[in-house]
Amino acid sequence: MTGTTARQCSSWVLLSLLAIDLALTAGCAGNASTARYSASNTGSSCYAKALPTAGEGGLAWGSTLNMAREKSMVNCIRYAGRSGGAPDTCHVVLSECKN
Structure with missing residues (x-):
């Protein structure tokens, strides 16, 4: 039991x-x-996108427009080199802040 x-x-x-x-x-x-x-x-209200002539680019967010541009350029250089593009051809194609 x-x-x-x-x-x-x-x-x-x-x-x-x-x-x-x-x-x-x-x-x-x-x-x-x-x-x-x-x-x-x-957090971050600004973003920027940088693209190379060939390969992958980079999108980044930052608290200021300049910070977002710098980060997107660094990302573009990194990803362009990995994807067969030319890192020295990166340039910012879009950047703006929300609000």
Whole structure:
């Protein structure tokens, strides 16, 4: 009789722990995604895109227009070299700030 009672009790405990774990996981998942999106929206408001004559270019965000341009040029030089393009032909083709 005690073996059956122990198995019923352990099953009940395991189910309770599983339910608590799922509730905590769901609550944490919602908070993390909200924080991630709000952090990205409050950060950099300017972006720039630099392209080489051949190969891949680079898009970058920055807090100022000049910072975004510099970062996009660095990315363009890096990616143009990797993709078979000429890094020395990179130039900024688009740059603007939101708001």
